[in-house]
Amino acid sequence: MTPPAYSGATSNRDRRAATKALAALALGGFGIGVTEFATMGLVPQIAASFDVSIPATGHAITFYALGVVVGAPLIVSLAARLPRKGLMIGLMVALAAGNALSAVAPSAGLLVAARFLAGLPHGAYFGIAAVVAAALVPPGRRGRAVAKIMIGLTVANLGGVPIATAVGQQAGWRSAYWAVTVIAVITALAVHRHVPRIAATRDAGVLGELRAFGRIQVWFALFTGMIGFGGMFAVYSYISPTTTEVTGLPESAVPWMLAVFGLGQTVGALVGGRFVDRSVPGSVIGSLIASALVLALFGLTATLPVPAVASVFLIGFTSQVLAGALQVHLMDASPDAPSLASASNHSALNIANAAGAWLGGLAITAGWGYASTAWVGVALSLTGLAVALISVAVFRVSRRRSSSPVTVGRSRD
Numbered sequence: 001m002t003p004p005a006y007s008g009a010t011s012n013r014d015r016r017a018a019t020k021a022l023a024a025l026a027l028g029g030f031g032i033g034v035t036e037f038a039t040m041g042l043v044p045q046i047a048a049s050f051d052v053s054i055p056a057t058g059h060a061i062t063f064y065a066l067g068v069v070v071g072a073p074l075i076v077s078l079a080a081r082l083p084r085k086g087l088m089i090g091l092m093v094a095l096a097a098g099n100a101l102s103a104v105a106p107s108a109g110l111l112v113a114a115r116f117l118a119g120l121p122h123g124a125y126f127g128i129a130a131v132v133a134a135a136l137v138p139p140g141r142r143g144r145a146v147a148k149i150m151i152g153l154t155v156a157n158l159g160g161v162p163i164a165t166a167v168g169q170q171a172g173w174r175s176a177y178w179a180v181t182v183i184a185v186i187t188a189l190a191v192h193r194h195v196p197r198i199a200a201t202r203d204a205g206v207l208g209e210l211r212a213f214g215r216i217q218v219w220f221a222l223f224t225g226m227i228g229f230g231g232m233f234a235v236y237s238y239i240s241p242t243t244t245e246v247t248g249l250p251e252s253a254v255p256w257m258l259a260v261f262g263l264g265q266t267v268g269a270l271v272g273g274r275f276v277d278r279s280v281p282g283s284v285i286g287s288l289i290a291s292a293l294v295l296a297l298f299g300l301t302a303t304l305p306v307p308a309v310a311s312v313f314l315i316g317f318t319s320q321v322l323a324g325a326l327q328v329h330l331m332d333a334s335p336d337a338p339s340l341a342s343a344s345n346h347s348a349l350n351i352a353n354a355a356g357a358w359l360g361g362l363a364i365t366a367g368w369g370y371a372s373t374a375w376v377g378v379a380l381s382l383t384g385l386a387v388a389l390i391s392v393a394v395f396r397v398s399r400r401r402s403s404s405p406v407t408v409g410r411s412r413d
Contacts, residue, residue: 228384
């Protein structure tokens, strides 16, 4: 699908309308962020409710991520001909249904199934919302528009998830899923009211969207995210025991450490959008270099409370700049199929989630300690940086070849 073009409207009224539309889209991101991460804080309550082990309850988290990985490319491809506005409303209705089913699940097995269903609209929503957001603003402000959509996700980490976790602990874990159900319904109504109609183009379709996977730059971007973003997850997945066992802070400080990470992500989304508007490849490469440096800083200073807290803020900051830059990079790399390329970014980042947590766990199991996850993160960030640099080199070579004049030789008698 060819990305919808900016209408060129510049009046104050049009700008206010665009702001309301972006806010509606960001609200959906907030709801998705809460439902994705709140489960992690409610695992003990869910396990006790169904009388199952905590590892067994962890399947609810794993299958949500699996739903994201499967749903993003599948939904965007099959729904390529649907109007963007109606599709986003449908995705929010699906999110509401998945969370309502989670709230009423009578067994751990059915909860796992419900979490898979709740994860299906995640990547598709963010991918399509990013394309729509970019169409609402002038070309030079696309990075900031996409960043505003992602702010919903970062604010969820900053305040929504801690609040949902607290409510779930006091009123029962099911109440957290009911809260997300309500947020999803409100988002659907807000999108219906404030987001303009954007129709799919004539060449849209399954095969049209799948063209995105025929471009090498799309694969470079996806692998950059799968590997490079895993550096953050290697640390974030074990931030709770690292805070108490290595930094030496009390357990009550863990929510505050998570909030510091969320604050870093929020600032990264706000500032990173400007970086992306200046240079997309520069933002990808710069954020990966910065990520490796701040992860190394965390590994060196994890035993010191103040530097450790500062490092966690910077880890959140650099990770969000990278996420936003990759989102825009994928849309640029596949201009005639931006929805699928953009949505696939969230599949890649969920693979990074699993890979980072797994590799960090291997380092801990090997007896290297919780702080060793930082060095796993450094290795992943640098590997992602290598992929990004190769991507830039390949792009420059291909562009040089395409711009070279064709020499026509004389035929010999």
